Amino acid sequence: MPRRTPLPPPPPPVEIRTWPDRDAMLADRAAVLHDLTRRTLGTPKLLLFLLAVALLQLGWGCVGAGLVSMGPGVDPVSLVLLAVGGAIGIAILVPTALAVAFGVRRDRRMRELLCQWAALARTPARDAGLRRPVLSMAWLLVSFALGALGLWTSLATSATARPGSTTYGEVAYLIGAGTILWVMGLIGVVKAVSHYRWAIRLTVTSAPPANTAADAHR
16 A cells, blocks of 8 residues: 655744745645645545445454354354454454544544644635535535444344344344444544534634724714
8 A cells, every 4th residue: 555645744833933924824824724624535535434434344244254154053164164254354354443543543633733724824715615515515425324324224133133033143243234334424424524614613704893883983
């Protein structure tokens, strides 16, 4: 896999800032904010998110195949095949779960950098493009669909399971698959909503005091 591009540094402290003028500072601020927004919500990021969901489901499917097949009278050959499938599933699940956790941590760091660079100035007109409404909506809809499907799978499995017709292995597999979906959906929904709320606050112009017009005639 290609190496990740390092994140931009936080803005320098006031005492060591070397921008020649405000326009230069605003140009650097805009470049960093747009770069971080692209990394947070860009299409490649969404595709990687969906890839992670698919890999988690694949890994859990390998483990779940063993859970579903477990029962009385399993022969040694089947046990070996189940063990191999479980090992493959764990080999997929663990690195993918770690990558998701690292991605959540990296997103939190990017959010901190966004807030730090945005605090340098208020330029609502320039910052309007940071809302990224199409990408935010795409993240929200995809993540909501994943979360809803996961919750429905988990709840429906628990509600419809019947002794004798549904094995414990089947219940465990379906609840696990549903849990993966709704957890990943929750991560995506939080990302989309938190970014859009941040961008809205950034681009809202503060209203002038109510008595400004009256004071001007005094």
